[in-house]
Amino acid sequence: MIVGEQKPIEELWESIKGHQKVLVFGCNTCVAVCQQGGNKEAEILASLLRMKATQEGVEMEIQDSGIERQCEHEFFEKAEGRIQWADAVLSTACGIGVQFMAEKYAKPVYPGLNTTFLGAVEKLGHYVERCQACGQCILAATGGICPIARCAKRLLNGPCGGSTKGHCEINKDVPCAWQLIVDRLQQLNLMERYEDLAPIKNWSTDRAGGPRKLVREDVQL
Amino acid sequence: MSAKTPSRLEKILRAGHLAVTSECGPPRGSDPKEIVHKAEMIKNHVDAINITDNQTSVCRLCSLASCIHLKQLGLEPVLQMVTRDRNRIALQSDILGAASWDIHNILCLSGDHQSFGDSPQGQNVHDLDSLQLLQTVRKMRDEGKFLGGDDIKRPPAMFVGAAANPFADPFEIRVPRLAKKVKAGAEFIQTQCIYNLEKFELWMRQLVDRGLHEQVYILAGLTPMKSAGMARYMKNRVPGMDVPDAVVKRLADTPKDKQAEEGIKICIESIQRLKEVKGVAGFHIMAIEWEEKVPGIVEAAGLYPRPSV
Known part of the structure; x- marks a missing residue:
């Protein structure tokens, strides 16, 4: 929401x-x-x-x-x-x-x-960002955790050197997205995926490509 | 392996010498004298000099212009380039700009978050990340192509490096992360400042086990401590830094007027110990605003004179 x-x-x-x-x-x-x-x-x-x-x-x-x-x-x-x-x-x-x-x-x-x-209700009174609507979802490659929305540098290939004890270098209250991703990949027994290089992202589906529009011919009156 | 670029740093490493690099931060103004002065202090004791790119997100004279000043003195710069401030057009353009001045080394970084610097309200770009910047430089150099696919007339001839922090979390991906940087095209690595030698040696053993030391040159990063206060600050306040209590204690137990000297001693002892570690191909000495100490450290660590190649 x-x-x-x-x-x-x-x-x-x-x-x-x-x-x-x-x-x-x-x-x-x-x-x-x-x-x-x-x-x-x-x-x-x-x-x-x-x-x-x-x-x-x-x-x-x-x-x-x-x-x-x-x-x-x-x-x-x-x-x-x-x-x-x-x-x-x-x-x-x-x-x-x-x-x-x-x-x-x-x-x-x-x-x-x-x-x-765009966020979720983590618990009553806590609303947290989960998606930046980049237009090309990469969650399949990142254990279901979005580094674009949740890493302060939107790094696609792993944590920066500032990840400490699970939190982000910008603030101790912010979990490191890549720590979460690594934990999740381990839990799913998919750690070998970590070494796949994330392709250079096409940002034209994001804000960079100008205002976005979806047209569904099939549902128009 | 024969050298792929005219880089002096590459030649020294490929010849099997322990390389020595250092770094200088550009000034917060347009007078180039400061960077030239810093470089002059260390030029006979190092093989190449990194120029930082708006380090800690504080706006400074640009890395590229500073590298050109060094080049004009006949020195060997390493252009540091962060993905924080430029998109792929600007990154590739600056790479060509650097190549036009025959700058032959580049270090690809993501850069500190802007909230640490003088522009916390600014945007960060991160169109590419540091691994994708590595791939970009390699593609430009090896294929002679832009990311967009077009041919480059006179491609850049750069020896390509990356940073590694053996101490950051999660520890279990420290070696996979290095492997990933090698896969992306890194040919040399300069590490985060090492104070926890045991942990660094463990990381080195793990990467040697994977044979990564045969695919990339690891330059161990060292920063001499100026005081016990600096050690405490690095330990508690600098993200991703691992300063063992023993190091803080050793400095704190030293009288205040002798702490700087003790910090230098620790640095020299660390180099001497790490010289023996399998896979260590050289040292990157980051004496922050303390460049005048680099020659003494290099000499005392038995790394002087520098080889000519």
Whole structure:
């Protein structure tokens, strides 16, 4: 899922302070799991911003609403009234939702979150990065652990010299991806694979190749 | 094996001499005098001089320009090149740039993470990793081709090296990792600073068992300690460094004004011991901002005069 983190109130206030009717708009799928941008969080954020407006002595009406996903047209219908009412939207979706919404409506749509990564819920309250969507999955060769997402240098052929007692040289709280890969290959009795040279990667399927698009002729209406 | 390049370092190693290399860090400014001065101090006592490439991710005068300054003095530089800061276009371009100045040695590295340096907010590139850079240089040299497949007019003639850290984790892949670097095309290896001699010797035994010493020249890396404080810092703060308690204690038990001398003594004793280790083909002496000590170490370790080839 996509993980996000709410921006500081001060920064949000800078975005919305010139508007009269602001809608704080939640996205109740990915960013609701990390409890940053769901409809409940949008509601809480709206009250915080109302307090901020009072403190600042600014006349402003702030409402909240939300839908299941801000990255698909069909979900917007039920919130159409609220969206039309507002003269600006503070979206607590990921960057995809914010942009998708801005493309649909001729009014300012501001980001309420910093979109941080594609991750998993390691345990309650712990969200961890697992994939960078490079467009060409190499997990089959690395024991199911991605060095692109999990090695600070995205090394494809093994650990750097800074791997110490299982952690990465940048931070003791970060596990060394290659230690994990080696442990996993050993567990699977596949250590001989470690000596296969990883081919030079084709990054054209990654960000380097420009915006990516998938078209499925078979599912189009 | 006959030499594949005009590299003096390669000729010395192939002739069976114990090679001696050292390294100099470029200045944080555009005045070349500093790097020239450092090189002048050590030039008669080493076979080649590595020039670091923005080491510890602190921005400095570039390795390539520094190598050219050395070349103009008639010295033998080893161009260090990290994959952190350049993509494959820039790497190949800089390799050709170096070759145009007849720089005949290259050391392929991934580079310290940028969070350690003066630009922690910068991007890191890592389009290739260090093993893929090794493959790239070998392809350019041996096949005369760019990674993209096109022919190179006057391919680079470089002796190709890599680093190895016998002390990093996971230990069980230390030898496989070296084998992988050899497979990728490494012809010489300069190791991380060695303080734990037993562990280094164990690593050497394991690689000799696999016959890797016949496929690659291993230059043992040494850095003399300046003080007990430096030893503690290296032990506790530098990732991938293995400094045994005995080394720290020996320095700490020495009066402060004699610690530097003791550090040099440890370094010389280490070289003398490692000279006898099967598979050790030479020494890489990294006297960090202490280049003036290199000649004395080389002489005391019985590695002077340097052979002429």
